[in-house]
Amino acid sequence: EAQVTQNPRYLITVTGKKLTVTCSQNMNHEYMSWYRQDPGLGLRQIYYSMNVEVTDKGDVPEGYKVSRKEKRNFPLILESPSPNQTSLYFCASRGDRRAPYEQYFGPGTRLTVT
């Protein structure tokens, strides 16, 4: 089954404690991205990657890092989380750049930073 998986699904942490949210897809997709969802703001793109070792900032990259060492994985790293990063995070992937409408979303990770 084609899918995007994220782990953990729920996470409560404290300010300043480094964390990583993993994202993996099994569709051999080149393009992957991270979004955060906040009430009244919809979803906003944090970072994206067009292929292995190619990443770039989205609209709200401050406080986040990403890496793309393998095609299937695109982890989101918060090196020093702060309460304003409390949010719902979605990973997404897309295959053919000629079909940018074929996006697949993970189930989401709800992060709370206290």
Added chain:
Amino acid sequence: AQSVTQLDSQVPVFEEAPVELRCNYSSSVSVYLFWYVQYPNQGLQLLLKYLSGSTLVKGINGFEAEFNKSQTSFHLRKPSVHISDTAEYFCAVSDRGPNAGGTSYGKLTFGQGTILTVHP
């Protein structure tokens, strides 16, 4: 760059009544248009998409949307809602890639969301 405005943050409606969720967008290039639904405590599910051709698009669960290029709108409609339609709905756009003047390589730009609450 694109932007999306969903004109209603909350829409309450009674069961079996019709509903329209409004979405306007802005873009300097041609776009694809989408509606996603998020049920409580769940992820995003694609309801429907407009790529090209007929401006009336039918999706899952009896929803449809109409693309109006002159008004840059993509309103979502359902003639008779059910309790199970209670959810948050997101309108989104993406450009059509570099061959159509796009530069965001498939980034989805979302509206703020509309919470649809269906009352018995």
